[in-house]
Amino acid sequence: MFQADDNNVESTPVRRRLSRRFQISLVWEGALVGLVGGGVVTLYRLALSVAEDVLRSLTGRAAGDLVMMLGWFVLLALMLLVVSALIRWEPATSGSGIPQVDAEVLGRLDAPWARVIPAKFAEGTLLALAGLSLGREGPSVQLGGMSGKAVSRVLGRRRGEERLLVTCGAAAGMSAAFHAPLTGVLFALEEIHKEFTAPLIISVMCAAVTSDFLVSQVIGVEPVVSLFFVRDLPHVDYALVVALGLACGVLGALHNRGMFAAQRLYERLPGPLSRAKLVVPFALAGAVAFVWPELMCGGDAIVELLQQPTLPPLAALVALLVGKYVFTSLCFGSGAPGGTLFPLVVLGALVGAIFATAGVQLGMSPTYLPNFIALGVAGLFAGVIHAPVTAVILVFELTGSLDALLSVSIVSVLAYVTSSLTRTDGFYEHLLASLLGTTTDDSAVSGLGGTRKDLASVRIGAGSRLEGLLVREVPWPDGVRVLTIERAGTLIVPTGETRLTAGDELLFIASEGALEDARLKLSLMCEARVRT
Numbered sequence: 001m002f003q004a005d006d007n008n009v010e011s012t013p014v015r016r017r018l019s020r021r022f023q024i025s026l027v028w029e030g031a032l033v034g035l036v037g038g039g040v041v042t043l044y045r046l047a048l049s050v051a052e053d054v055l056r057s058l059t060g061r062a063a064g065d066l067v068m069m070l071g072w073f074v075l076l077a078l079m080l081l082v083v084s085a086l087i088r089w090e091p092a093t094s095g096s097g098i099p100q101v102d103a104e105v106l107g108r109l110d111a112p113w114a115r116v117i118p119a120k121f122a123e124g125t126l127l128a129l130a131g132l133s134l135g136r137e138g139p140s141v142q143l144g145g146m147s148g149k150a151v152s153r154v155l156g157r158r159r160g161e162e163r164l165l166v167t168c169g170a171a172a173g174m175s176a177a178f179h180a181p182l183t184g185v186l187f188a189l190e191e192i193h194k195e196f197t198a199p200l201i202i203s204v205m206c207a208a209v210t211s212d213f214l215v216s217q218v219i220g221v222e223p224v225v226s227l228f229f230v231r232d233l234p235h236v237d238y239a240l241v242v243a244l245g246l247a248c249g250v251l252g253a254l255h256n257r258g259m260f261a262a263q264r265l266y267e268r269l270p271g272p273l274s275r276a277k278l279v280v281p282f283a284l285a286g287a288v289a290f291v292w293p294e295l296m297c298g299g300d301a302i303v304e305l306l307q308q309p310t311l312p313p314l315a316a317l318v319a320l321l322v323g324k325y326v327f328t329s330l331c332f333g334s335g336a337p338g339g340t341l342f343p344l345v346v347l348g349a350l351v352g353a354i355f356a357t358a359g360v361q362l363g364m365s366p367t368y369l370p371n372f373i374a375l376g377v378a379g380l381f382a383g384v385i386h387a388p389v390t391a392v393i394l395v396f397e398l399t400g401s402l403d404a405l406l407s408v409s410i411v412s413v414l415a416y417v418t419s420s421l422t423r424t425d426g427f428y429e430h431l432l433a434s435l436l437g438t439t440t441d442d443s444a445v446s447g448l449g450g451t452r453k454d455l456a457s458v459r460i461g462a463g464s465r466l467e468g469l470l471v472r473e474v475p476w477p478d479g480v481r482v483l484t485i486e487r488a489g490t491l492i493v494p495t496g497e498t499r500l501t502a503g504d505e506l507l508f509i510a511s512e513g514a515l516e517d518a519r520l521k522l523s524l525m526c527e528a529r530v531r532t
Helices: 009-062 066-089 098-106 113-130 137-155 159-178 181-193 198-218 235-267 271-275 279-291 300-306 314-333 341-361 366-385 388-399 402-421 427-436 515-526
Strands: 453-459 481-487 490-492 505-511
Touching: 009 066, 009 113, 009 137, 009 159, 009 198, 009 279, 066 113, 066 279, 098 137, 098 159, 098 181, 098 427, 113 137, 137 159, 137 341, 159 181, 159 198, 159 388, 181 198, 181 388, 235 314, 235 341, 235 366, 235 402, 235 427, 279 314, 300 314, 300 341, 314 341, 341 366, 366 388, 366 402, 366 427, 388 402, 453 515, 505 515
Parallel strands: none
Antiparallel strands: 453 505, 481 490, 481 505
């Protein structure tokens, strides 16, 4: 496509005309990605539903019959071999899939979509049939993202526009997985792309809405998890909301630290054992199926328990929370190709139920029990993912109630701030840093001088002028010095040889009085662009 010279003033109307045409094209391209990605994820959800039904039928019949139980473990061993072979065939399918999509959007990964889609689809179905405690949302995001990449390749788009279409696919995948289009949009913008530009928002919305329409025609309009919000709490009781937000922040930090510890534990296994680490979650899944079946898969059985008129006793809720978390950590830490978002929602609901049950015993009205289950989902989501806006929108879509907006916002913000103050990485930021092998080995910079300085930060957008440049190649504004670069949750002290990448957040220092001018110039240099 023709690109006008930025220095030619007369070319401005041409550029504007082309920009309008480009934005219109993004509408149908986003819708096309929504159809393709939504279609793939719809089939994926149907396959998982069938697999979980077969799982419960087979294990229900086998329970108490030693021969049939042994037969089930033989079947698990066969599924383990197939999943291990698929991961070796396409390593990009290991784990959640969301960090891989992040890396695609940042231009740090170029996975083969034609292998990722069938491999991830088959792996996820087999893991659901095996009963591992993993979610469908992470794989759905990766399936959607790779569908966007497939559309980009078929249409012959360049790498810059391909990143945008991958983001559209991620939104379509999340929308179809949760049956929540606004959540898909916010998740793609807040967690995946980390940019808010008009072309991006237009295309992502088209993809998410189209995907949601498609899945609603096939599966129905009911959300994956139906949460209830009776009515807003009296303001005098909002101290309980604040307490829940603080608790969710602490629990979110503990959740992440435990998950990261489980990953490190698997990584420390010696050679032969490290190659067979999937044996652990498959063996656990076999035992759980006959000992504690409520913990199997994403957690639908637990959701059904929480939707009963009478909640289980407090001790039973705590046991379910601990058991589900430990089982999920051991499954996910092994690198099994599944996500944690749906188990995270279940864990959040359990946290809210525990908090509310304890509150009732201390004198709170039981009328508000459903409210706190919804608030627990939002709080733990924000504390773990570090995406409070997405948490608010998710609970809004799952409850369908605007009455929840104030209390959900308070819980989400408090959980996010509390988790951040513990210096715990956001879940997907940590996974992305591990995937990219981000380090902080760059040498320290020299002194800053003795004059008074002002601090500010700016994020490098995908396709911007700074993306791909070395620090020494950048025409920095006068008086500006970059102190640190935050990349995928890791701080880097830059040198002249440090290469800048999309998504980097630059903390810079400028001379007193020159900050606004420097911020404006750097913002223009970092502005995301789609290279067509």
